[in-house]
Amino acid sequence: MRTSLALPSALAVLCLAACSGSDSASRTIDEQWPVDPASGLRVTGLGPVPPLPEWEDNPDTEEKRSLGLSLFADPRLSSSGTVTCGNCHSPVADFQSNTPLDIPARSLPDIKPTLPRHSPSLINLVYAETLHWDGSESRLYESMVLPFAEANMNLTDAPKGDVWTIDVPAAQQKLHAKLTQEIPGYVPLFQDAFGEDITQTTPEELWLLAGKAMATYIRIAVSRDAAFDAWNAGDDDAMSDAAKRGFSLFVGDGRCSSCHGGPMFSDYDFHNLSLLARDDDGNPVDTGRERVTGAPEDMGAFLTPSLRRVNKSSPFFHDGRQAILGRVIEHHAGPASRTDPNHDPILDGIPKLDIDQVSDLIQFLKALAGAPIDEALLALPVKLPE
Amino acid sequence: MLTPLHFRPLVPLAALLLLGCSSDGAPPPAEDVPIGDHAIHADVQLVPDEDGETLTFLTPALSTFSMPASKVAGRPYLVALFTGGFDQGVDLDLHHEWGIVPDDLRISYTSPRKFFNGPYDVSVIVYTETEITDEIRADFYGVVPRSGELSAFTLSQDRVKPGDPKFSNGVIRVNVEDADGECRLENRHDPADVGASLTDTVLTVP
Numbered sequence: 153m154r155t156s157l158a159l160p161s162a163l164a165v166l167c168l169a170a171c172s173g174s175d176s177a178s179r180t181i182d183e184q185w186p187v188d189p190a191s192g193l194r195v196t197g198l199g200p201v202p203p204l205p206e207w208e209d210n211p212d213t214e215e216k217r218s219l220g221l222s223l224f225a226d227p228r229l230s231s232s233g234t235v236t237c238g239n240c241h242s243p244v245a246d247f248q249s250n251t252p253l254d255i256p257a258r259s260l261p262d263i264k265p266t267l268p269r270h271s272p273s274l275i276n277l278v279y280a281e282t283l284h285w286d287g288s289e290s291r292l293y294e295s296m297v298l299p300f301a302e303a304n305m306n307l308t309d310a311p312k313g314d315v316w317t318i319d320v321p322a323a324q325q326k327l328h329a330k331l332t333q334e335i336p337g338y339v340p341l342f343q344d345a346f347g348e349d350i351t352q353t354t355p356e357e358l359w360l361l362a363g364k365a366m367a368t369y370i371r372i373a374v375s376r377d378a379a380f381d382a383w384n385a386g387d388d389d390a391m392s393d394a395a396k397r398g399f400s401l402f403v404g405d406g407r408c409s410s411c412h413g414g415p416m417f418s419d420y421d422f423h424n425l426s427l428l429a430r431d432d433d434g435n436p437v438d439t440g441r442e443r444v445t446g447a448p449e450d451m452g453a454f455l456t457p458s459l460r461r462v463n464k465s466s467p468f469f470h471d472g473r474q475a476i477l478g479r480v481i482e483h484h485a486g487p488a489s490r491t492d493p494n495h496d497p498i499l500d501g502i503p504k505l506d507i508d509q510v511s512d513l514i515q516f517l518k519a520l521a522g523a524p525i526d527e528a529l530l531a532l533p534v535k536l537p538e
Numbered sequence: 539m540l541t542p543l544h545f546r547p548l549v550p551l552a553a554l555l556l557l558g559c560s561s562d563g564a565p566p567p568a569e570d571v572p573i574g575d576h577a578i579h580a581d582v583q584l585v586p587d588e589d590g591e592t593l594t595f596l597t598p599a600l601s602t603f604s605m606p607a608s609k610v611a612g613r614p615y616l617v618a619l620f621t622g623g624f625d626q627g628v629d630l631d632l633h634h635e636w637g638i639v640p641d642d643l644r645i646s647y648t649s650p651r652k653f654f655n656g657p658y659d660v661s662v663i664v665y666t667e668t669e670i671t672d673e674i675r676a677d678f679y680g681v682v683p684r685s686g687e688l689s690a691f692t693l694s695q696d697r698v699k700p701g702d703p704k705f706s707n708g709v710i711r712v713n714v715e716d717a718d719g720e721c722r723l724e725n726r727h728d729p730a731d732v733g734a735s736l737t738d739t740v741l742t743v744p
Contacts, residue, residue: 227600232599232601234599234600234601234729235599235600239598239599239600242707244695244704245704245707249598249707250626250706250707250708251598251707251743251744252682252744253685253744254598254599254744255597255598255599255601255744256599257599260599260601261601261602262601263597263599263601263603263685263686263742263744264685266685266744463625463628464625464626464706466625466626466627466628467627467682468627475626475627475682476627476628477625477627477628478628514628518625524703524704
């Protein structure tokens with residue numbers, strides 16, 4: 153069964169540390185990071201999740217939020233009639249699926265091929281500076297509605313099983329037809345939300361309105377007020393000793409904050425962690441950022457994900473290949489991340505971490521999880537438009 | 539539908555430390571240590587189609603996927619029990635058991651009788667593709683199910699009691715309340731009744 157010879161010694165060490173009264177190392181960490189009177193924070197660069205952004209071109213209203221939820225949850229808007237945004241971004245599971253790769257409508261009724269990339273959590277998406285694993289989009293409204301053109305919802309004429317082709321104009325036409333003719337109950341909802349008669353708008357205009365409504369809905373997916381945020385604001389007792397040690401590693405020798413910095417713990421940049429998978433012929437399965445820029449140096453680089461509530465979003469990496477958070481850390485700190493000649497040089501400076509250090513980092517990452525989203529906000533629509 | 543896999547024994551270690559040391563370093567009074575006396579049961583019955591030879595499952599995308607029952611019988615399964623609301627891929631299980639799916643396609647699991655009142659999450663994985671070696675069974679980390687393998691699933695969070703944490707995808711919530719906890723799963727796949735089909739069911743992993 154699952155036992156380890158290493159366990160007794162590790163247990164003994166940790167017990168000794170824990171039973172010796174309060175952790176002096178932990179107190180030292182508190183003292184090493186005094187609160188800056190100007191910012192009110194110990195680490196200004198890792199500040200709290202800011203207030204929701206104000207969108208001048210899309211003010212938040214209940215009508216838009218309700219419409220966005222309907223669009224998010226309506227399977228009739230997929231080619232198969234069974235897929236919704238929530239299939240891959242489940243509202244009850246941090247807007248992700250705990251699945252390495254999800255099944256797109258373009259594959260149904262088969263379970264293959266899956267989507268080529270892991271569906272990330274949408275938590276705190278409204279703050280993201282760059283979107284998609286390859287950074288192919290930075291506009292939130294367009295990003296929210298793009299899955300209708302992708303294999304995900306498949307409102308195009310792309311061949312069954314093709315998981316890469318995106319035909320936005322074709323999807324715009326079909327979405328327009330669905331929302332104005334096949335399910336006319338959406339017409340008054342758009343009227344209430346935007347004051348627009350969508351039977352008179354172009355498919356391109358309706359596409360953007362749908363994206364705005366869905367972006368408004370996803371404003372509920374915000375995680376803030378994590379234990380770390382309280383500690384960062386000066387509450388010494390807000391994080392465990394292990395989490396504090398993990399924090400010290402995170403911003404110190406572990407060099408994690410080099411890429412996972414800022415309030416979202418992401419630089420929204422692209423890094424090569426030697427994760428480039430190749431097929432049987434040696435060809436790259438997914439070149440990542442290179443697909444967007446065409447630059448050879450971007451081959452195998454993918455977007456840095458936010459770490460807020462990362463403990464709730466297993467599996468990890470752009471293709472969901474790793475389900476164990478500890479192994480993700482070990483990958484960064486070990487030779488596996490440096491096998492690609494084009495790997496990010498930041499990785500070269502990360503020392504090998506022992507099990508206790510990895511454990512501490514995990515406790516710190518858990519301390520980045522804010523409160524779950526209010527249950528009342530997660531309710532699905534009682535009745536979809538007809 | 540990932541099974542909750544494990545890193546190092548963080549939760550047991552943390553629990554032991556909490557139990558072993560009070561804030562001033564002294565052991566806590568014995569009466570403060572919770573000791574339960576309830577077991578948790580999981581009963582999984584895979585029901586073949588009318589032909590008696592085919593097993594049909596829903597996928598997370600609500601399509602159906604079929605495979606010969608002979609491909610499932612004799613395959614290894616893993617039942618793992620977790621604290622309610624655990625973090626997948628982070629927290630260790632409280633108890634787990636490997637077994638082989640019998641010819642009658644019924645998996646019966648009973649935990650040790652040591653759990654007290656509260657929420658627990660149960661994971662059931664049938665490895666129809668992955669070869670489970672002794673090394674895998676002994677590994678702290680477990681093994682990620684591959685496409686086409688089977689996982690317990692329930693969509694509704696109705697069983698989550700007020701104040702309790704939600705459960706993640708791929709597990710079943712079981713509440714222990716002054717009696718043994720139990721869950722009963724079946725490979726439900728009626729597309730005309732999606733709500734029922736996504737409750738206490740077994741899905742195909744994409």
